[in-house]
Amino acid sequence: MEHELATRMRAVERYLLGELSDAERDQFEEHFFDCQACAEEVRAGAIFEANARAVFADPPRPVLQPGWWDWVRLRPAFAASAACLNLLLVGGMGYMGWAVRGLRTQVAELEAPQGYSSFALRGVTRGDEQVIEVPKESRFFSLSLDLLAGQSFRQYRGEILSESGARLFSVTLPRPRTPGEPLNLLIPASSVEPGRRYTLIVRGLEERSTGTPGSEIARHNFLIQRN
Amino acid sequence: MQPYEFDGDYVRRLAEGDPTVEDHFGRYFGELLNIKLRARVRTRAMLEDVRQETFVRVLETLRQKQGLEHPERLGAFVHSVCKNVMFEKFRDAARQGPLDADAQDRPDGRINAEDWLISQERKLLVESVLQELSVRDRELLRMVFFEEVSKAEACERLGMGGDHLRVVLHRALTRLRERLAKRKAQLGRPSNQQDSVKRRRLAVHYTVRYSDGT
Numbered sequence: 479m480e481h482e483l484a485t486r487m488r489a490v491e492r493y494l495l496g497e498l499s500d501a502e503r504d505q506f507e508e509h510f511f512d513c514q515a516c517a518e519e520v521r522a523g524a525i526f527e528a529n530a531r532a533v534f535a536d537p538p539r540p541v542l543q544p545g546w547w548d549w550v551r552l553r554p555a556f557a558a559s560a561a562c563l564n565l566l567l568v569g570g571m572g573y574m575g576w577a578v579r580g581l582r583t584q585v586a587e588l589e590a591p592q593g594y595s596s597f598a599l600r601g602v603t604r605g606d607e608q609v610i611e612v613p614k615e616s617r618f619f620s621l622s623l624d625l626l627a628g629q630s631f632r633q634y635r636g637e638i639l640s641e642s643g644a645r646l647f648s649v650t651l652p653r654p655r656t657p658g659e660p661l662n663l664l665i666p667a668s669s670v671e672p673g674r675r676y677t678l679i680v681r682g683l684e685e686r687s688t689g690t691p692g693s694e695i696a697r698h699n700f701l702i703q704r705n
Numbered sequence: 706m707q708p709y710e711f712d713g714d715y716v717r718r719l720a721e722g723d724p725t726v727e728d729h730f731g732r733y734f735g736e737l738l739n740i741k742l743r744a745r746v747r748t749r750a751m752l753e754d755v756r757q758e759t760f761v762r763v764l765e766t767l768r769q770k771q772g773l774e775h776p777e778r779l780g781a782f783v784h785s786v787c788k789n790v791m792f793e794k795f796r797d798a799a800r801q802g803p804l805d806a807d808a809q810d811r812p813d814g815r816i817n818a819e820d821w822l823i824s825q826e827r828k829l830l831v832e833s834v835l836q837e838l839s840v841r842d843r844e845l846l847r848m849v850f851f852e853e854v855s856k857a858e859a860c861e862r863l864g865m866g867g868d869h870l871r872v873v874l875h876r877a878l879t880r881l882r883e884r885l886a887k888r889k890a891q892l893g894r895p896s897n898q899q900d901s902v903k904r905r906r907l908a909v910h911y912t913v914r915y916s917d918g919t
Contacts, residue, residue, distance in 0.1 A: 490878070491871040495849070495856060496744070504788075507741050511780035512711075517737055522882045523874075524740045527850055528822035529831035534851035 479509040484516055494523040587617070594618040598660065599678065599698040607675060607699040612667050614704050619667055621678060621698075622660040629695045631682035636663045638670075639677040646670075651680070672704040709733070716776040720767040731760065734783050739822075741784075745791065755794055759787040830888065834880045841865070842873045 479489070479502075489506045492498050498506060510516035597610050599621055612619045634651040646669065651661050661680065670676060680696040709715055709729055718726040738759060742752045763786050767773065773782060835843050841863055848859040849870065856870055 488871055488875065491874045494874065495870065497856075497871075508781055508784050511734075511737055511784035512778060513780075517733075517780075519878065519882070520740055521736055522885060523878050524736075524743075525822050525827055525885070526831055526834070526874075526878055526881050529827045530835060530846060531850050532823050532828055533832045533835060534847045 479505040481509070481513055481516065484509055484513075490516065490519040490523055493520065494527055592617060594620060594664070596620040596622060596662075597700075599623040599696075599700065607701050609703055610700045611703045611705050612670075612672075616667050618664050621663045621665065621700075623678075623680065623696055623698065624660050625654070625695075629682060630657075631695075632684040633682075634661055634695075635681045635683055635692075636661070637679045637681070638665070639679065641675050646676070650683075667704075670702045672702050675699060675701050711777055711779040713772065713776045716767060716772050716779060719764070720772060734760075734780075737780075738783075738787055741787065742791070746794075751794065751798075755787065755791050758790045758794075759783065762786050762790065826888070830884045831881060834877050834884065837880065838873065838877065845870060845873060846877070 484490070484506060489498065489502075489509075493503065493506055506516075510520050593616075595613055595616055597608075597619060599608060610619065610621075630653070632653060634653065635648060636651050637648045638646045640646055649663065651663060654661065663678070676699070678696075678698045678700070679694055681692050682695045683692060709726075715726060719730055735756065738756045739752065742755055746752045746755065763783055766782075766786075773779060835846070838846070845859055845863055845865065848854040848862070849856055854862075857867065860867055860870060
């Protein structure tokens with residue numbers, strides 16, 4: 479038997495399975511006694527057959543149910559994803575904790591008694607600006623302005639505009655309890671930047687005596703500085 | 706086992722009793738003879754008889770003729786000698802009549818003849834190969850090799866085509882050969898001292914054995 483034919487007809491497997499005719503078996507045996515490649519395959523086959531029989535003859539070992547860790551260990555892609563997710567969760571929770579601690583501190587600081595500087599806005603020549611020097615340690619400062627006669631409304635609205643004219647915030651201002659008292663506006667120091675110019679516009683709401691509702695009753699330009 | 710080229714030099718050294726070549730010859734053809742004979746003889750004793758007689762006759766012939774006309778056909782020569790020895794043994798056994806009652810109770814000759822193939826390490830290797838097969842393929846091999854269900858019936862029971870068994874076996878053998886080769890590479894060659902001790906032992910072994918036969 480030629481090696482080519484032996485390979486083509488899968489002689490090794492057929493020999494081990496006893497599927498060759500007597501003549502074919504003799505021819506193949508003669509061949510693998512001469513052919514070291516086929517001899518090696520037959521030898522491996524005999525080892526496999528004998529040891530497989532011995533393995534099957536062994537009493538079955540108790541099959542251990544794979545635990546969740548085995549399940550994870552056998553799926554590296556899942557394990558990697560789960561590890562990333564865990565990392566994100568831990569990181570997220572850490573960040574949340576840090577942020578919450580910061581917020582608590584800020585709330586506690588806000589709730590604590592504190593002083594603030596108050597600045598009276600005065601009428602200035604058109605185009606001029608008033609310099610507001612806010613102390614560095616102050617968290618708030620207040621702006622107050624006197625109402626002129628005929629500017630009595632139920633409420634007022636104060637708007638702070640930036641240099642570009644963008645409205646930074648708008649807040650309703652209660653009318654003074656007694657006539658002659660100024661309007662007061664408390665501003666967080668962190669909402670304005672030193673060296674920048676701002677404009678406060680005050681509008682009267684819900685006409686009581688004179689004036690048009692929503693109409694501008696005062697406009698003040700000011701420059702913020704921190705010292 | 707290191708591959709050898711079966712050529713004039715190998716045959717000459719074998720005829721001259723070179724212990725290294727004798728060692729290789731005994732192990733290489735010993736395994737092939739076992740494989741050939743295990744399906745044909747019933748008992749381990751018979752297998753050993755045929756094997757030893759084959760070795761003796763091959764070596765005698767080589768020594769008398771100072772080699773072989775076609776040394777590259779040494780394997781075919783060993784095979785033909787083995788066939789002759791085996792038929793002679795069968796004829797002798799037939800002349801001696803049917804087996805006695807005790808002989809019927811002898812353990813399965815094939816299992817005995819396979820002892821040399823089985824080792825704990827090989828079992829583990831084969832087990833690892835079996836574990837990599839699908840449950841159905843493993844069951845197929847179990848039925849054929851262990852339960853000795855006919856191949857046709859095993860394939861039918863598992864709803865497989867007739868060729869599937871050969872494919873499964875081929876796949877398993879390929880993996881086993883890879884593992885055996887890897888294991889062999891890990892073990893490496895024995896040290897020179899171990900090698901020379903082994904050669905001396907084998908030389909004594911063959912001298913005693915063959916001188917008894919001649």
